[in-house]
Amino acid sequence: MKNEFAHKTQTQASGKRIDRREFLKRAGCAGAGLALTLMQQPLRAQGYDELPKRILGRTKEKVTILGLGTAPVGEGPVGVEEGIKIFSEVIDRGVNYIDTARIYGNAEEILGHIIPKRRDKLFVVTKVSTDNAARAEKSLNESLNRLKTDHIDLVHIHSIGGKNLDRVLSSDGVLEFLLKQKEAGKIRFIGISGHNRPANFVRMMQTGQIDVLMCVMNHADRNIYDFEGKVLPEAIKRNVGCAAMKVYAGIKGGFRNHRSGFVGCATEPARLPHAMAYALDLEGVSVAVVGPYTIEQAIQNVQFARKYKPLTQKQRASLLEYGKKLAESLGPRYGSVI
Numbered sequence: 001m002k003n004e005f006a007h008k009t010q011t012q013a014s015g016k017r018i019d020r021r022e023f024l025k026r027a028g029c030a031g032a033g034l035a036l037t038l039m040q041q042p043l044r045a046q047g048y049d050e051l052p053k054r055i056l057g058r059t060k061e062k063v064t065i066l067g068l069g070t071a072p073v074g075e076g077p078v079g080v081e082e083g084i085k086i087f088s089e090v091i092d093r094g095v096n097y098i099d100t101a102r103i104y105g106n107a108e109e110i111l112g113h114i115i116p117k118r119r120d121k122l123f124v125v126t127k128v129s130t131d132n133a134a135r136a137e138k139s140l141n142e143s144l145n146r147l148k149t150d151h152i153d154l155v156h157i158h159s160i161g162g163k164n165l166d167r168v169l170s171s172d173g174v175l176e177f178l179l180k181q182k183e184a185g186k187i188r189f190i191g192i193s194g195h196n197r198p199a200n201f202v203r204m205m206q207t208g209q210i211d212v213l214m215c216v217m218n219h220a221d222r223n224i225y226d227f228e229g230k231v232l233p234e235a236i237k238r239n240v241g242c243a244a245m246k247v248y249a250g251i252k253g254g255f256r257n258h259r260s261g262f263v264g265c266a267t268e269p270a271r272l273p274h275a276m277a278y279a280l281d282l283e284g285v286s287v288a289v290v291g292p293y294t295i296e297q298a299i300q301n302v303q304f305a306r307k308y309k310p311l312t313q314k315q316r317a318s319l320l321e322y323g324k325k326l327a328e329s330l331g332p333r334y335g336s337v338i
Contacts, residue, residue, distance in 0.1 A: 069291025074107025
């Protein structure tokens with residue numbers, strides 16, 4: 001999961017450094033005062049064990065409505081020790097859905113310092129970014145080793161919108177490989193994830209072998225990719241679990257800025273709680289996956305999820321109007337729609 005945030009002291013284009021508070025103010029993606037206050041409070045006083053949970057479709061697993069995305073930390077420039085602190089902060093506050101991938105820098109290595117002590121309390125998700133069984137085997141084995149676990153709860157075939165599905169579904173393709181790993185007990189569930197070509201998601205679900213999907217769903221991209229209208233109905237019909245990503249409409253500039261998070265979110269700061277609520281309001285969606293760069297952002301995401309309430313008619317109308325205008329400036333930045 002790529003995310004909308006930034007590291008605490010990124011270098012600006014001018015070459016000047018900004019401190020943590022100033023960065024948070026400019027990025028507009030976390031409330032420094034709120035987050036720092038919460039960091040000083042005992043976790044139990046914050047009700048950290050009260051984060052709501054939902055059933056993840058046919059998996060029947062209870063997952064928190066907020067999932068921890070690990071790409072921003074994994075892709076750096078956050079060190080392992082700082083990464084451990086950030087991930088632990090989120091998990092300590094009750095989040096049990098952990099989304100990572102072999103391609104997310106050292107995210108799996110960082111999680112490997114945390115998962116073994118908490119394995120039975122976490123729903124661990126990783127990805128294989130290939131259509132080929134041999135490459136998928138290599139990737140999965142590396143993930144198991146780095147995560148320090150003997151099984152993974154869910155493995156996504158990642159970037160399914162960019163895959164040749166005939167290869168994915170061939171006898172030596174990635175789906176057949178994952179089905180064998182499911183039988184062997186190395187993985188529990190099979191998923192698909194990606195950012196574009198909703199039709200590919202539908203075709204994969206029609207195999208009957210997909211348990212969970214994760215795709216871009218937010219107030220802006222509903223006007224571009226429209227996974228909500230094109231994919232969710234099929235998922236609901238088949239009881240496929242759904243995770244929403246890019247719930248804040250991503251970082252300004254899209255993929256090219258994922259390691260330059262100081263540019264800020266595409267969505268204006270005041271609308272972030274409603275943006276998360278939009279995703280969680282969608283029928284069929286169980287979890288919104290968001291990845292922080294800093295502890296402050298991590299805490300604020302948890303607070304948004306804990307305080308989540310369905311949008312009122314007025315709030316929804318305002319957000320959708322804003323999202324429609326935002327979509328005009330964003331365009332299909334994640335690749336082809338069809």
